[in-house]
Amino acid sequence: MNMVEWMEDKLMEPLGKIAQNKYLQSIRDAFVIFALPVIITGAIFLIIANPPTSLDWAPINAWEEAIAPIQGQILFPYNLTFGIMAVTVAFGVGYSLAQRHDMDAAMAGILSMLAFIMTAFPVTDITQVPFGDILNYLGGQGLFVAIILGILTTEAMRFLINKGVAFEMPAGVPPYVMRTFRALIPFMIILPIVWVLEWIVWANFDVTIPQAVLDLFSPLVSASNSYWAALGMILLMLVLWSIGIHGMNVVSSVAYPFWMTQMANNADAISAGNPGEANGVVTEPFFHMFTHIGGSGTTLGLAIFLLFATSVQLKQVGKTAIIPSLFNINEPLIFGVPIVLNPILIIPFVLGPVVIVTVNYILFATGVMPPVVVQPPFTVPIFFGGFIATGGSVIAGLVQIMNAVIAALIYWPFFKQYDKQLVREEKATEEA
Numbered sequence: 001m002n003m004v005e006w007m008e009d010k011l012m013e014p015l016g017k018i019a020q021n022k023y024l025q026s027i028r029d030a031f032v033i034f035a036l037p038v039i040i041t042g043a044i045f046l047i048i049a050n051p052p053t054s055l056d057w058a059p060i061n062a063w064e065e066a067i068a069p070i071q072g073q074i075l076f077p078y079n080l081t082f083g084i085m086a087v088t089v090a091f092g093v094g095y096s097l098a099q100r101h102d103m104d105a106a107m108a109g110i111l112s113m114l115a116f117i118m119t120a121f122p123v124t125d126i127t128q129v130p131f132g133d134i135l136n137y138l139g140g141q142g143l144f145v146a147i148i149l150g151i152l153t154t155e156a157m158r159f160l161i162n163k164g165v166a167f168e169m170p171a172g173v174p175p176y177v178m179r180t181f182r183a184l185i186p187f188m189i190i191l192p193i194v195w196v197l198e199w200i201v202w203a204n205f206d207v208t209i210p211q212a213v214l215d216l217f218s219p220l221v222s223a224s225n226s227y228w229a230a231l232g233m234i235l236l237m238l239v240l241w242s243i244g245i246h247g248m249n250v251v252s253s254v255a256y257p258f259w260m261t262q263m264a265n266n267a268d269a270i271s272a273g274n275p276g277e278a279n280g281v282v283t284e285p286f287f288h289m290f291t292h293i294g295g296s297g298t299t300l301g302l303a304i305f306l307l308f309a310t311s312v313q314l315k316q317v318g319k320t321a322i323i324p325s326l327f328n329i330n331e332p333l334i335f336g337v338p339i340v341l342n343p344i345l346i347i348p349f350v351l352g353p354v355v356i357v358t359v360n361y362i363l364f365a366t367g368v369m370p371p372v373v374v375q376p377p378f379t380v381p382i383f384f385g386g387f388i389a390t391g392g393s394v395i396a397g398l399v400q401i402m403n404a405v406i407a408a409l410i411y412w413p414f415f416k417q418y419d420k421q422l423v424r425e426e427k428a429t430e431e432a
Helices: 003-010 012-019 022-049 058-079 082-100 105-120 131-138 140-162 175-205 209-224 227-242 247-271 284-288 300-307 312-326 331-336 346-365 384-389 394-431
Strands: none
Touching: 022 058, 022 082, 022 140, 022 247, 058 082, 058 247, 082 105, 082 131, 082 140, 082 247, 105 131, 105 140, 105 175, 105 209, 131 140, 131 209, 140 175, 140 209, 140 247, 175 209, 209 247, 227 247, 227 284, 227 346, 247 284, 284 384, 300 312, 300 331, 300 394, 312 331, 312 394, 346 394, 384 394
């Protein structure tokens, strides 16, 4: 049994199950469907309040001077969108998981959100608690608790309803009334339990649950921001893709909370005027914007090469794949060339991104590129994605182009070899 066969036999099924896990899918949906619009909207105001002065361009310098007196007011929408990201995620996890259980998704989402908000405040006279003091724990620093409570409260609600611990109304009662009363008892049981737990933690440790969990997870957050973590993630993504499993989906379903925590910390540091503390490198855009250019495997250069292939098959795939590749969608290329289970093209498919991750990590860690503060949609084309992700850095956009060129150079000899192989096979088929 060779390596590819072993991977198909031993890894395909368990990793496929991970990718289809209902909890991991719900977490991913919470970020992509619910939190992403909030994050992007808030990030716009962060960029407006912190213009890219590194360009040293007179209009931008004038812009900075003009907004200086009202920077706090401009950051108001940022703080109440990006800054309460975890509230959105709590709702999204509960909603998405409830949908998979055929439950009342809206009620589950509201329950998860309320439970999370309850843990973010100290159990004391709430009128004496400055909202700004707990704002961080409603945002990036509260993500882990938001995810955990989104799962636990939804599962608890499902358990209670399935066991009949809910008001069931007779037929003929309007649906909206029925929904309200079915959720009432689970709400009345679960929310007090969360309140008691928060009170116990606050009374004994003088911290809220999100603070305590953040302290617990901080070693993992730090480890996830290392070069070796980035290297391990990209290798796993591409090895999975090489056997036909969507590697980004598998890895992101586990790593997304860590990526978003790093990006939220960057945004908070920039917002507070402390760019030196914005040291989060391994974020979602680190992969989607700066590594997966043209799609997973950094295949934009390969897509261009295919247009000039001698092989009829590759040329046709190139015509089909080039437009999607400009928007970082490369499934037509991965399965059309194919790269999956292709011993020739798997090498540059893995090697190119590994080199790029190494270069990018050095550039971010040494401050050559400003930190990522925005998560653009993964379909934003080259240059613009890097420019937006870093809050307006031209250097970041140029680095994206450099990364695409590096990958193209790595692909070139392997592409030529594969093109020649297919030409020979096509000629043999015609002669037969």
